[in-house]
Amino acid sequence: MRVAFFGGTFDPIHRGHLRLASATADAYALDRVLFVPVGNQPLKPGPTVASYADRLQMARLACNPAPPQPATGNQQPATDPRFAVSTLDIPRSDGSPNYTVDSLAALARELPSASLFVLTGADSFLDLRRWRSPDRLLALAEWIVVSRPDFPLSESQFAPLALTPAQRARVHLLATVHEEVSATALRRRLQARDPCTGLLPPAVADYIQTHGLYR
Ligand code: ATP
Numbered sequence: 229m230r231v232a233f234f235g236g237t238f239d240p241i242h243r244g245h246l247r248l249a250s251a252t253a254d255a256y257a258l259d260r261v262l263f264v265p266v267g268n269q270p271l272k273p274g275p276t277v278a279s280y281a282d283r284l285q286m287a288r289l290a291c292n293p294a295p296p297q298p299a300t301g302n303q304q305p306a307t308d309p310r311f312a313v314s315t316l317d318i319p320r321s322d323g324s325p326n327y328t329v330d331s332l333a334a335l336a337r338e339l340p341s342a343s344l345f346v347l348t349g350a351d352s353f354l355d356l357r358r359w360r361s362p363d364r365l366l367a368l369a370e371w372i373v374v375s376r377p378d379f380p381l382s383e384s385q386f387a388p389l390a391l392t393p394a395q396r397a398r399v400h401l402l403a404t405v406h407e408e409v410s411a412t413a414l415r416r417r418l419q420a421r422d423p424c425t426g427l428l429p430p431a432v433a434d435y436i437q438t439h440g441l442y443r
Contacts, residue, residue, distance in 0.1 A: 230257060232345040233335060233369065235264040235317060235328055238283050239276045240436060241290045242414055243427050244349075244407035246308075248374045251405050252347050253310050256372055261311050261347070262335075263287045267319030267326045271358055277415055278441050280319050287313045289431035327360040332368045344369035350379035353399075356389055366395045375403045418442035 234249055241263070249261045265283045269276070276283065291311040316331040328346070336344060346369045353373040356362045365371075375381050381401045391399065409427050417424050419442055423433060436442060 229339070229342045230259050230345065231335070231339060231342045232256075232258045232261045232347050232372070233264060233316075233328075233332055234261055234347040235266055235331070237269050237272060237276050237411065238263065238265045238287050239278050239411050240283070240414065240428065240432055240441070241287050242409050242411060242432075243429070244376070244405075244409040246290060246429065247405055247407045248347060248349060249311060250308055252345075252372045252374060252402055253308070255402055255404075256345065256400065258310060258345065261308075262314040262316070263291060263311065264314045264317050264331065266317040268323065270325035270327065270360070271355060282435075282439065282441060284313065284315065286432045286435055289435055290429045329359070329361040329365050329368070332365065336368055346371045347374065348372075349374055349376040350381055350385075351376055354379070354385065354389070362389075363395070366391070366398055369398075371399045373399060373401050374405045375401075377406060377408045415442050 232249075232252065234245075236245065238245065245263070249263070252258060253261055265280065265287050267280050278286070291313050292307050316334060317326040317328075320326065332344065332346065336342075346365070348371065350373055353371070356365070359365060373381065381403045386399075414424050414427060418436060423437075425433070428436070
């Protein structure tokens with residue numbers, strides 16, 4: 229079983245995240261992609277805008293939209309059966325940060341026979357040396373790093389990470405994703421009452437609207 233850990237703030241989850249997940253699942257024959265909203269992200273300044281509960285619920289809706297409602301004509305796109313949402317990075321009771329290395333180690337204990345992968349966009353991977361225990365992170369799982377506009381994938385770009393040849397062999401690059409969307413830009417647009425049609429899964433857009441998020 230090939231299982232991928234895809235962590236993020238998902239504030240909110242958007243088309244870029246889903247495209248990254250489906251492109252990597254297709255290219256690397258992943259059986260399962262676990263979307264893991266992070267409770268307390270140690271590397272991002274300040275708290276998230278939406279609560280953990282809302283971000284978790286939006287991730288669940290993106291992965292498992294409600295069945296079509298004939299009465300309202302609400303047609304949500306079909307769920308990708310490889311996608312699931314995990315609470316591995318639920319906020320800690322003492323408010324301390326959630327470190328990917330801890331959640332990944334827990335996942336490895338839970339699924340001892342699985343091949344584990346971590347999915348990231350190129351921008352996050354470039355920060356790897358700031359993550360807690362980068363060498364252990366590279367030992368616990370193989371990594372799939374995906375292109376993002378303004379963050380092209382190239383060997384020279386990764387030089388500052390000083391990966392050993394053995395570590396480099398565990399990092400796979402997927403340069404076929406070109407999604408010009410970021411949660412930061414979406415939050416700004418939502419605040420200006422732009423519904424961001426096409427950039428958010430419809431069930432997520434409905435949730436944001438109903439709960440008055442990002443206003
Ligand atoms: P923000 O704009 O607030 O930083 P974000 O979407 O980059 O939001 P996260 O939700 O933490 O932040 O992203 C989770 C992961 O998804 C990260 O590894 C990030 O690099 C990746 N990602 C996000 N958007 C894209 C995109 N458009 N293309 C490729 N990867 C992306």
